[in-house]
Amino acid sequence: MIGAIIFDMDGLLIDSEPLWRDALVEVFNGVGVSITPEQFQATMGMTTPEVVAYWCAQYASHSKSVEEIIQEVDSTAHRFIAERGVAREGAYEILEFFKEKKLPLALASSSTMHLIDIVVEKLAIRPYFQVLHSAEFELYGKPHPAVNISAAKKLGVGQHACLVFEDSWNGVLAAKAGSMKCVCVPDENLKGDARLVIADEVIPSLLKFDEVLWKKLNA
Incomplete structure (x- = not known):
């Protein structure tokens, strides 16, 4: 029962998933890592720290720290969702x-x-x-x-x-x-x-x- x-x-x-994808792509593109919306599927459902850690491990060359990227992804996604969700x-x-x-x-x-x-x-x-x-x-x-x-x-x-x-x-x-x-x-x-x-x-x-x-x- x-x-x-x-x-x-x-x-x-x-x-909100398209907005999370947009935030992830925007932030990672800004640190020199090209991630497509299609690739986002692999980390869908994970927490932001897990998502960022996953992609930073895939692409070791990025211009900001993992902690900075986490903060930027969260703040960007939150703004997109508040505005467009x-x-x-x-x-x-x-x-x-x-x-x-x-x-x-x-x-x-x-x-x-x-x-x-x-x-x-x-x-x-x-x-x-x-x-x-x-x-x-x-x-x-x-x-x-x-x-x-x-x-x-x-x-x-x-x-x-x-x-x-x-x-x-x-x-x-x-x-x-x-x-x-x-x-x-x-x-x-x-x-x-x-x-x-x-x-x-x-x-x-x-x-x-x-x-x-x-x-x-x-x-």
């Missing part, structure tokens, strides 16, 4: 769906708490959630399951009783590594990826989640 719902944030509730299709509908079910909800993201606060205020969705939790407080970001496990503990619900909604491969891995059921609404670049077979359900939009799927997952 599912007792709680855990949502990812970037790319799932807010259309919009709710993903079906975000409000699915939050209302589970509100009516009277289930506790958590938001568990690889983004910082600062950005989580920006997003929940911008989209006016803070009242839906009992828990907001960032992987910045964990030793590892996704695909490690720590952020989801901590969110479940804060909700007072066992891992096996949680349903996670994700949009990235690393997010799906994190959910399954935490022994949680997972619904994936794949990012455009992930659609049709055979690896998603490990998700319990794959749907093209949050709008496609309905009572039939809920009963199937909750059986």
